[in-house]
Amino acid sequence: MRLFRLIPLYMALALGANAALAADTQALADLRDGSLKRLILHSEPKPVSDAEFLLEDDGGTATLADYRGKYVLLNFWATWCAPCRKEMPQIAELQEEFGGDQFEVLTLATGRNSPAGIKKFFDENGITNLPRHQDPKQAVAREMGIVGLPITIIIDPDGQEIARLIGDAEWNSDSAKAIIAALLNPES
Numbered sequence: 736m737r738l739f740r741l742i743p744l745y746m747a748l749a750l751g752a753n754a755a756l757a758a759d760t761q762a763l764a765d766l767r768d769g770s771l772k773r774l775i776l777h778s779e780p781k782p783v784s785d786a787e788f789l790l791e792d793d794g795g796t797a798t799l800a801d802y803r804g805k806y807v808l809l810n811f812w813a814t815w816c817a818p819c820r821k822e823m824p825q826i827a828e829l830q831e832e833f834g835g836d837q838f839e840v841l842t843l844a845t846g847r848n849s850p851a852g853i854k855k856f857f858d859e860n861g862i863t864n865l866p867r868h869q870d871p872k873q874a875v876a877r878e879m880g881i882v883g884l885p886i887t888i889i890i891d892p893d894g895q896e897i898a899r900l901i902g903d904a905e906w907n908s909d910s911a912k913a914i915i916a917a918l919l920n921p922e923s
Contacts, residue, residue: 763898763917768910773900780895783888784878788843791867792850799841799875800894806838806918807890808906811845811876814852816884818903820860825907826887827862829915834864837892837919844869845876845884889918 760776767774787796799809810826812819823842830840842865844853853867870876879888879896887906889898905911 759921763914766910766913766917769908770904771900771908771910771914773902773904774898774914775900776898777896780891780893780897783890783894783896784875786870786874786878788875789869789871791853791869797868799890802839802841802890803894804892805836806892806915808838808840808915809888809890810840810842811870811879811881811884811886811888812842813844813846813884814848814856819885820856822885822903822906823856823862823865824860825905825911827860827865828907829911830864832912833915833919838915840865842866842868843875845873845881847871891918 760778763776783799785798785800787798789795790797799807808826808829810819810823812823826840826842834840844867848869848871850867850869853869857863857865857867873881883901885903887900887904888896891897
């Protein structure tokens with residue numbers, strides 16, 4: 736009998752959560768400008784891959800679930816990808832400004848990318864604050880529907896995809912920084 740009394744309360748809470756998500760999505764959408772206008776904000780979070788990827792410098796393997804508890808900007812890229820070369824230093828700026836307990840940039844070299852080639856790429860571009868992880872068999876990429884490079888995905892602290900941008904973007908732009916800041920400080 737008590738269960739039936741809780742159902743209306745549960746429904747109200749669920750509807751309230753959906754309304755809050757829609758409001759948050761609209762607030763983020765309003766911050767998109769320039770190349771970030773192509774950022775697709777999902778109306779409902781989507782699951783991410785549970786496939787393993789290689790950690791840099793033979794550090795073993797990990798999955799995206801290992802990053803739960805913080806927002807993650809996941810960038811799929813390759814050393815041979817010209818747009819990736821352009822945006823990687825900009826993504827490093829986001830890590831420099833926002834990286835910490837609440838936010839992390841995760842780079843995942845997809846397909847054939849030698850560890851030496853990745854290291855050389857990072858060295859040539861002065862990138863010292865991003866990981867050099869690899870998805871050599873494209874397991875994570877395949878499960879997440881990555882069909883070209885670069886593709887950048889925003890994952891929420893629950894480990895769900897909430898946004899996706901296909902192609903390169905100006906990740907050091909005021910718009911990108913405003914979106915990340917709004918995610919980290921929703922009350923502001």
